[in-house]
Amino acid sequence: MRISFLLHNAYALGGTIRTTFNLAAALAGQGHQVEIASVFRHLDTPELPLDPRISLQHLVDMRRKHPAYEGGHPLHAQPAVVFPAGESRYRQYSRLTDERIGRWLAGLDTDVVVGTRPGLNVHLARQAPRGLVRVAQEHLTLETHSARLALTLRRLYPRLNAVTTTTEADAAAYRRRLRLTGVRVRAVPNSVPELAVTPSGLDAKFVVAAGRLVPVKRYGDLIRAFAKVVVERPDWGLRLYGAGVQREALARQIGELGLGGHVRLMGQVIPIEPELAKGSVLAVSSAMESFGMTIVEGMRAGLPVVSTDCPLGPGEIITHGVDGLLVPPGDCDAMAAALLGLINDDDRRHAMGRAALHTAQHYDPDRIAGLCAALFEQLLAERRGLRRHVTGHAVGAAYAANDLAHAAVRRAKRALKAR
DSSP, X not given: OEEEEEESOTTSOOHHHHHHHHXXXXXXXXXXXXXXXXXXXXXXXXXSOOOTTSEEEEEEEOOTTSTTOOTTOGGGGSBOSSSOTTSTTGGGOBHHHHHHHHHHHHTOOOSEEEEOSHHHHHHHHHHSOTTSEEEEEOSSOGGGSOHHHHHHHHHHGGGSSEEEESSHHHHHHHHHHHOOTTOEEEEOOOOOOOOSSOOOOSOSSEEEEESOOSGGGOHHHHHHHHHHHHHHOTTOEEEEEOOSTTHHHHHHHHHHTTOTTTEEEEEXXXXXXXXXXXXXXXXXXXXXXXSOHHHHHHHHXXXXXXXXXXXXXXXXXXXXXXXXXXXXXXXXXXXXHHHHHHHSOHHHHHHHHHHHHHHHGGGOHHHHHHHHHHHHHHHHHHXXXXXXXXXXXXXXXXXXXXXXXXXXXXXXXXXXXXX
8 A cells, every 4th residue: 555644743753753753664574555734844853763664755845044945935925725724733734734744645646645633634624635545543532632633624624534543532422422424433542662772671760751741741749749758658759751841840859849859851862761661650641632652652661560550541551450540630649649659569570560561561562553554455445436525514514514604693692691
């Protein structure tokens, strides 16, 4: 098969980029012809390693000191009309990106085109030739999208052939809320390659955590929980990897709690996997995880995981009491107790670490690529069998009209109440 991926920016860092590169490499390894188009390019080379078998091109050059820089293009000063206004990245898009993405889609010589964020999936729905199999990937969750964007997706996603989510819970939400008649909605988890280093021996006295230092990760909760851990086990430490807007606040919190000798902010490290393998337990304190790449990466390193049972990913990855422990979000006492339960019990920690290694195999890139390839082949077979995807546009328009009618009724009721 010929498979084309459309990414926001393949030259940056991020979970969507990493998992797309992993999947593309695995598909190429299975004999498929794979290409990636990056809407934007701000560096000469990608931050993350890309398999040389994969073709990479960019659509808009944003390298400021490069002769090809297009940030000053007249069309880039005009707001986008195809990329949806309800999408969080909307201000980065423009009439220039509308034109470039549309031109790229129109010229594709491929079997399957895959979008990797809602705004790009809308481009697929509106601009991709009908002869292509069009697949929308959801790397966040439906719940995280604005009501305005959800309405747009409900209207346009019926033009697509399939939507894939990273969890079964999110797939169920798409089926229930968007009612995508004629569109296959499948849960396909992210893939995580096997470590290039030896898994942890689980004897180092460190808990590790990794991710962006942003509010949703709730690292302040983890630090408060670890303050309780060191009261009982002052010989253990916490290493927190990542960069972000909360670094200074977290550093102050560490100082105020007197944890300077126990909790270290390690900064952003690439690759992260060898650092995870230096720890003995992985901690995840998030309020929300659309999937949980770090959880699987920790399991690949042989670490048992203590995680909040937040929506949506952790509970689908971790089997409580087998390869990790799940605690209520925001419950620092429960997090501390779970960490101490593994710190104080070597046998249990090692048993869960072995189970975590086994669980991680479920996310092997070859397996996940096989799931994707099977879905793509099925969709292609339907195309070739002339089972045309003809009802989606009409169904989507009907649902959108219904939504707009209900919205008008609600506005009228509010106006009456205000009188």
